[in-house]
Amino acid sequence: MSVPTATPVSFSGRAERALGDERMRAAIARGTGLMLERRHEAISALANADELRDAASDIRAEALRRLPELLEQWSDNLTAHGGQVHWAGDADEATAIIAEIVNRRGGKVIAKGKSMISEEIHLNAVLEQAGAEVTETDLGEFIQQLAGEPPSHIVAPAMHKDRFEVADLLSADRGAPVSPEIEAEAAYARRRLRQAFLDAGVGITGVNFAVASTGSICLVENEGNGRMCSSLPPTHIALMGLERIVADFGDLDVMLNLLARSATGQALTVYTNIITGPRRTGEIDGPEELHVVVLDGGRSAALGTEFSPALHCIRCGACLNVCPVYRQVGGHAYESVYSGPIGAVLTPLLKPEDPAARELSEASSLCGACTEICPVRIPLHDLLLQLRQRDARGDASRLRRVGFWLWSQAWSRRWIFRAMVLAARAGLPVLRRIRRLPNVGWLGAWHRGRELP
Amino acid sequence: MRVQFFASCLVELLRPDVATAAQRALRAAGHEPEALVGATCCGQPAYNAGYRAEAQRVARRTLRALGDDDRPCVVASGSCATMMSHHWPELFEGTPEEIAARRAAGRTEELTAFMTTAGSDTAPDGGAGHDDQTGGPETSRAGGPAAVIVHDSCHALRELGAGATVRRALADAGHPTRSAEGSERCCGFGGSFSVKLPAVSVAMADEKLDSFVATGCEQVTSCDLSCLLHLQGRARRRGLGLRFDHVATLLGRET
Numbered sequence: 001m002s003v004p005t006a007t008p009v010s011f012s013g014r015a016e017r018a019l020g021d022e023r024m025r026a027a028i029a030r031g032t033g034l035m036l037e038r039r040h041e042a043i044s045a046l047a048n049a050d051e052l053r054d055a056a057s058d059i060r061a062e063a064l065r066r067l068p069e070l071l072e073q074w075s076d077n078l079t080a081h082g083g084q085v086h087w088a089g090d091a092d093e094a095t096a097i098i099a100e101i102v103n104r105r106g107g108k109v110i111a112k113g114k115s116m117i118s119e120e121i122h123l124n125a126v127l128e129q130a131g132a133e134v135t136e137t138d139l140g141e142f143i144q145q146l147a148g149e150p151p152s153h154i155v156a157p158a159m160h161k162d163r164f165e166v167a168d169l170l171s172a173d174r175g176a177p178v179s180p181e182i183e184a185e186a187a188y189a190r191r192r193l194r195q196a197f198l199d200a201g202v203g204i205t206g207v208n209f210a211v212a213s214t215g216s217i218c219l220v221e222n223e224g225n226g227r228m229c230s231s232l233p234p235t236h237i238a239l240m241g242l243e244r245i246v247a248d249f250g251d252l253d254v255m256l257n258l259l260a261r262s263a264t265g266q267a268l269t270v271y272t273n274i275i276t277g278p279r280r281t282g283e284i285d286g287p288e289e290l291h292v293v294v295l296d297g298g299r300s301a302a303l304g305t306e307f308s309p310a311l312h313c314i315r316c317g318a319c320l321n322v323c324p325v326y327r328q329v330g331g332h333a334y335e336s337v338y339s340g341p342i343g344a345v346l347t348p349l350l351k352p353e354d355p356a357a358r359e360l361s362e363a364s365s366l367c368g369a370c371t372e373i374c375p376v377r378i379p380l381h382d383l384l385l386q387l388r389q390r391d392a393r394g395d396a397s398r399l400r401r402v403g404f405w406l407w408s409q410a411w412s413r414r415w416i417f418r419a420m421v422l423a424a425r426a427g428l429p430v431l432r433r434i435r436r437l438p439n440v441g442w443l444g445a446w447h448r449g450r451e452l453p
Numbered sequence: 454m455r456v457q458f459f460a461s462c463l464v465e466l467l468r469p470d471v472a473t474a475a476q477r478a479l480r481a482a483g484h485e486p487e488a489l490v491g492a493t494c495c496g497q498p499a500y501n502a503g504y505r506a507e508a509q510r511v512a513r514r515t516l517r518a519l520g521d522d523d524r525p526c527v528v529a530s531g532s533c534a535t536m537m538s539h540h541w542p543e544l545f546e547g548t549p550e551e552i553a554a555r556r557a558a559g560r561t562e563e564l565t566a567f568m569t570t571a572g573s574d575t576a577p578d579g580g581a582g583h584d585d586q587t588g589g590p591e592t593s594r595a596g597g598p599a600a601v602i603v604h605d606s607c608h609a610l611r612e613l614g615a616g617a618t619v620r621r622a623l624a625d626a627g628h629p630t631r632s633a634e635g636s637e638r639c640c641g642f643g644g645s646f647s648v649k650l651p652a653v654s655v656a657m658a659d660e661k662l663d664s665f666v667a668t669g670c671e672q673v674t675s676c677d678l679s680c681l682l683h684l685q686g687r688a689r690r691r692g693l694g695l696r697f698d699h700v701a702t703l704l705g706r707e708t
Binding site: 012015016324325329362363364366367368369371385387388389390391392400405407408409411412413414417420421424425442445446448450451452 | 638639
């Protein structure tokens with residue numbers, strides 16, 4: 001029996017561990033492959049995909065340029081419709097605001113929809129510590145909650161698990177076998193979660209877009225759980241990153257046209273919820289109170305810098321699906337809420353003090369597939385390169401810096417280069433004959449899995 | 454057409470025969486290549502690792518070797534051609550060499566892109582798979598050469614649009630071409646990526662090699678030597694019977 005070991009501190013260590021998990025890798029290859037195929041069909045079906053992507057890119061850039069003004073307009077409009085807006089500078093402020101609302105509203109039972117921001121601020125842990133009972137109601141998130149793991153994909157949280165692993169988790173929850181058929185698994189989850197909606201005093205969801213002109217929030221989903229969480233419990237708390245604003249419904253239309261197509265290959269998700277305030281007099285559905293918590297969490301520091309385009313992201317997950325590194329190692333190896341290329345760019349921006357986050361810019365061969373697929377045209381691999389350039393000046397890379405300096409001195413002189421060419425031609429045949437090179441340096445790293453050239 | 458020819462550092466270091474073959478292919482097509490004297494490297498290794506000043510120092514050496522010239526500069530590497538044509542202007546921005554870098558960028562072309570469009574204004578028309586011929590894996594016609602698997606290197610495919618030109622150049626020379634499943638996926642070389650995350654790099658190569666084997670063809674080619682050396686090194690370790698040759702080697706083979 002294998003003893004569980006501590007999570008390796010480096011990306012390369014975690015990646016190597018992930019590479020040993022054949023079952024996970026097969027599930028990721030299958031899942032990402034399917035999403036890519038569907039995305040390709042859905043985008044190809046558009047006559048004007050390129051123009052739409054250009055428009056979406058412009059809309060995101062313009063929204064960030066006008067961010068303070070649009071957020072204020074949105075907040076004023078939502079407040080006028082009875083919603084309550086809370087501004088949180090960081091994770092601690094956000095969780096404190098939410099805990100206070102939960103506490104005041106006596107909502108110890110919480111039904112929660114999918115929200116990456118809630119993962120970012122570790123909301124469940126804080127609420128559970130305060131004595132609340134949180135049920136994830138998105139099927140993938142529910143599976144991950146049962147497994148005690150964070151999501152491994154921003155759109156499909158449990159993509160890395162096959163249906164047999166899911167059946168085991170659901171059976172353990174039920175205390176009786178759940179058949180490893182997708183229908184049986186969904187049926188069990190449906191029954192189980194239905195009760196969570198009915199019992200909940202507070203519903204918590206994410207936000208895909210906030211519409212400034214009307215004060216609305218837009219929430220897209222496929223399972224109806226988001227609609228349940230936002231309409232059934234007496235209190236609805238929605239979490240959003242401060243960059244998720246669009247000016248009006250015209251802009252929202254462009255974003256929605258691309259989001260589901262890029263993510264799951266749907267023209268639109270099954271549910272598109274537009275929420276503009278809590279229940280009004282005479283309405284039969286909806287919460288008594290609507291709170292929207294807007295998180296900065298390091299985002300505003302990236303505004304106006306060369307990394308600003310990373311905030312254009314609409315969380316479709318297409319760059320994860322197409323990334324050949326993500327395909328091999330899955331999401332958990334990144335050890336960040338956001339994985340794949342966008343995670344490798346966002347994480348060091350949101351956690352500038354974390355040295356482990358900086359390492360993620362190396363988790364790319366700079367192949368450019370992410371940049372090519374991004375619906376809002378974020379130049380992801382260029383941003384990864386810029387992160388490398390920024391970090392190359394730091395103290396952590398002193399040895400490498402010296403190495404590249406020496407290299408540049410040598411290779412900017414033709415005679416040294418020629419001497420090295422001759423040395424390589426003479427030395428390689430000798431090195432090739434050595435069966436086991438010591439696992440040291442770049443030569444050793446190459447030779448671990450490959451013969452020398 | 455009279456051209457300058459830049460072999461790339463990797464070719465010069467590890468496969469000088471590729472340079473010979475490339476120049477032979479150029480001559481056979483009626484061009485007059487002159488090998489660049491005094492060049493070393495385009496600076497890409499340092500550039501992709503984030504070391505701009507070091508990249509600039511090395512690239513300056515090659516930029517000077519290019520000199521004040523009007524001839525096209527033909528490069529036997531998709532990724533070096535990308536570095537020079539797409540990244541040099543930005544790398545030298547604000548330096549005294551900026552104008553020279555822009556001019557060099559404008560006349561730099563990858564080998565097959567040059568060979569299939571030389572003398573015309575036609576731009577290569579995009580990605581993988583366009584020119585693959587159909588038929589059995591072994592030969593397309595009796596006595597003809599065996600089919601060749603074209604590995605699309607990322608720079609060539611995404612930044613140069615050279616996926617089609619490698620195939621077209623091979624087809625012009627009578628080589629039937631094939632694309633393997635997942636042809637647009639990176640092989641895992643990625644410069645320093647291959648030694649910083651060697652296990653991931655090798656896993657990516659393995660998937661690529663499996664897709665090559667599945668085609669039933671044995672000959673693999675690409676316009677990038679770096680990808681080929683990585684794939685070949687892994688194939689040899691696995692004992693696979695695949696052959697890897699730079700596209701210049703196939704095009705410039707003595708008949």
